[in-house]
Structure formats: C-alpha cells, structure tokens
Amino acid sequence: MAEKKYEGLLELLEGFQKTCSSLTAGIREFSQGTKASRDEMKSRSFLMRSFAQKDFESNTGMSLDEWVEFSERLLSRFENISAAVQRIDEVKSDPSRIPFALNEFRDASSSFLERYNLIIEALDRFAIYMLDMPKKTESIPKPFRGFMSEEDRRRMVEEAPKAGEGIKKLMTELKTAKEQITDLYRFP
Amino acid sequence: MGEDLASALKGFLEEMKAMLSPKIVFGEPIVMEDKTIIPVVRVGLVAGSGGGKGKEGEGGSGCGGVGGINPLGIIVVLKDVPGFEGIKIMAFPSALGQALGELLPKAMETFMTMMAGKKPLGEEEKEKLLTV
Numbered sequence: 218m219a220e221k222k223y224e225g226l227l228e229l230l231e232g233f234q235k236t237c238s239s240l241t242a243g244i245r246e247f248s249q250g251t252k253a254s255r256d257e258m259k260s261r262s263f264l265m266r267s268f269a270q271k272d273f274e275s276n277t278g279m280s281l282d283e284w285v286e287f288s289e290r291l292l293s294r295f296e297n298i299s300a301a302v303q304r305i306d307e308v309k310s311d312p313s314r315i316p317f318a319l320n321e322f323r324d325a326s327s328s329f330l331e332r333y334n335l336i337i338e339a340l341d342r343f344a345i346y347m348l349d350m351p352k353k354t355e356s357i358p359k360p361f362r363g364f365m366s367e368e369d370r371r372r373m374v375e376e377a378p379k380a381g382e383g384i385k386k387l388m389t390e391l392k393t394a395k396e397q398i399t400d401l402y403r404f405p
Numbered sequence: 406m407g408e409d410l411a412s413a414l415k416g417f418l419e420e421m422k423a424m425l426s427p428k429i430v431f432g433e434p435i436v437m438e439d440k441t442i443i444p445v446v447r448v449g450l451v452a453g454s455g456g457g458k459g460k461e462g463e464g465g466s467g468c469g470g471v472g473g474i475n476p477l478g479i480i481v482v483l484k485d486v487p488g489f490e491g492i493k494i495m496a497f498p499s500a501l502g503q504a505l506g507e508l509l510p511k512a513m514e515t516f517m518t519m520m521a522g523k524k525p526l527g528e529e530e531k532e533k534l535l536t537v
Contacts, residue, residue, distance in 0.1 A: 264492060278526035279534070287534050294537050332537050339526065 223315060225402055230306055235398040237299040238392045244295060247387055248288035250380055254282040261369070276346040278339050294329055298398075301325040319404055326398045333395050340388050347381030350374070358403070443480040 258266060258273075258281055274280045279287065294327075301322040308314035354373040435442040479497035485491075526534070 263480060274525045275523050278523075279531060280525075283535065286536070290535060290537050328537055332533050335530060335533055335536065339530075342523070 222405060223309075223312060226305075226315075226401075227309065229397060229400055230302060230309070233394070233401065234299075234302055234306070236390060236394050236397055237295060237302060240387075241292065241295050241299060243383075243387045243390055244288060244292045248285065248292055250383070251281060251284045251288050255285055257372075267282055273346070275341045284343070287339075294325075295394075297325045298322070298329065301383065306382045316405060319401070322401065330395065330398060333391070337388055337391065340384055340391075344384035344388065345376045347384065350377035350381075421445045425426060439484050441484070443482070445477045 258269060261269060265300070270280065277284065281345055301324075305315065305318040308318050351374045354370060431443055433444055450482075478494065481493040481495065483491040483493070
C-alpha cells in the first residue's frame with residue numbers, strides 16, 4: 218500500500234475485522250436466545266402467555282417475533298459488512314482498487330450507521346427489562362404467582378439478568394464497530 | 406374435511422390443549438410460612454369449526470373458540486396440622502367466583518400495564534429496525 222492517503226488503513230482494517238468476528242458471534246448468540254425465548258413463550262399456559270407477551274412488548278418495544286426478525290437482519294447486515302471489509306483487505310496492495318472496495322463497504326454499512334442510535338435505544342430497553350426481571354418477579358402479587366411455574370420463576374430470577382448482561386456487551390461491541398466504521402469512512 | 410380445515414383444526418386443538426393444562430385448573434401452590442395455598446379454577450370452553458366450497462371451486466375453512474376462567478376456591482394445607490384436619494377447602498360463593506373470574510384477567514392486565522409504564526415502539530421505528 219504505497220499511497221500516503223491510505224496510511225493507517227491496514228491497522229484499522231485489522232482492528233475492525235476482529236470486532237466484526239466477535240460481533241457476529243455475539244449477534245448470533247442474541248438471535249438464538251430470542252428464538253429460544255419465543256419458543257419458551259409459546260409453551261406457557263394461555264393465561265400467562267397473553268400477559269407475558271404484552272408485558273414484554275410494552276417494555277422492550279417489540280414482540281419476540283419482531284426481535285427475532287431484527288436479530289436476523291442485524292446478523293445479515295454484519296455478515297455483509299464483514300464481507301465488504303474482507304474485499305478491502307484483498308485489494309489493499311493495489312491502491313487503484315481500494316476506492317471501489319471502500320465504496321462497497323460504505324454501501325454495506327450505511328444503514329447500520331443511520332439506525333445506530335435507534336438500535337442502541339431498543340437494545341438498552343431490552344437489556345434493562347432483563348436486568349430488572351428478578352426485582353419484577355418479587356413484586357408480582359402472590360395470588361398471581363400461583364399461575365407461574367417454578368421453572369418460569371427460576372428463569373426470571375437467574376437467567377434473565379445473564380441475558381441482560383449479554384445484551385449490554387453486544388451494545389458495547391456495536392459502539393466500537395460504529396466508531397471503527399466512521400474511522401474507515403475518512404479514506405477516499 | 407379439506408386439508409386446510411384439518412390443518413386449522415389441528416392447530417386450534419393444540420392451542421386448546423395448552424390452555425386446558427392442569428396448571429390452569431390448579432394454580433401453582435403458593436407456599437407461605439405456615440400454610441400452602443392452591444388456587445382452583447374452572448376453565449370453560451366453546452369451540453366450533455366449519456368449511457365450504459364456492460362455485461369456482463375455491464373454498465374456505467376456519468375454526469374458533471372462546472374460553473373463560475372461573476375461580477372456584479382455594480385449598481389450604483396447614484403445615485403443622487397433621488391428617489385431614491390440616492386440609493381446608495374454601496369454596497367461593499358462585500357469584501364471588503364469577504366476579505373474580507371477570508376481575509382476574511383485568512387485574513392482571515392493569516397490573517402488567519402499571520409494571521410496564523412504557524409503550525411499544527412506533528411502526529416507523531420498528532420498520533427502520535427490521536430493515537437494518
């Protein structure tokens with residue numbers, strides 16, 4: 218990479234490839250988690266399910282079906298971004314081909330950058346909902362608790378906060394990705 | 406019975422099977438310091454299905470149902486009282502049971518709304534997220 222205008226590009230690419238690899242794994246895990254929650258919700262009794270679905274959608278902003286769809290879209294988006302970064306990496310020794318590869322990268326990542334704030338706000342709502350679940354479980358009046366199974370209660374107290382921590386970690390990685398993409402945008 | 410109706414009816418019956426699980430009839434026990442309380446409710450259900458074909462050979466089918474929950478009472482098991490003496494069955498008067506049956510879903514809904522205090526995202530925001 219002889220041209221001065223691409224100084225620093227190699228280091229940025231290397232860092233961003235690592236972020237993409239970790240991020241796609243994180244989004245995949247998130248997607249699998251939301252699918253498992255959706256299936257678990259379907260197995261609940263009719264009465265509890267209708268209330269749980271309403272409570273979930275009000276707090277997280279979307280239904281579980283929508284969260285599954287969103288996670289799959291986000292995963293697909295980052296797979297496209299990773300492929301575009303890979304193409305820049307492949308042409309880095311030929312400066313004449315870099316602008317075209319960078320344009321492809323911009324095309325792949327623009328919708329993520331445009332929606333970044335909305336994505337973070339939505340994920341934050343989801344994370345807070347999961348982190349607050351043990352407190353919420355305790356505040357459910359006893360007559361209503363009678364219609365929840367012991368397994369439901371265990372999940373709400375033990376597993377939900379772990380999922381919340383996972384979403385927070387995903388948000389941190391998305392923030393890193395956003396900063397690195399913005400850095401890559403400065404190259405012509 | 407056409408395939409569409411058979412498939413719709415199968416799905417509907419699966420749904421009803423989940424609804425009529427014993428957990429709905431006997432609530433999970435509420436364990437307290439000196440006693441355990443088991444709520445007892447009756448689940449009522451009316452279901453129907455049908456299908457037909459028009460002149461052009463196109464047909465339609467469907468099924469539906471409506472369910473209701475009627476609290477009947479509670480079973481109280483006293484921890485320190487052995488034998489039958491330690492088991493109390495407290496039946497609600499039918500009018501109270503009916504009133505509670507109407508109240509319970511509304512109370513749960515109000516409670517959940519109060520707990521939530523938030524609203525789902527708007528359609529435009531959802532659209533943006535689902536097309537990222």
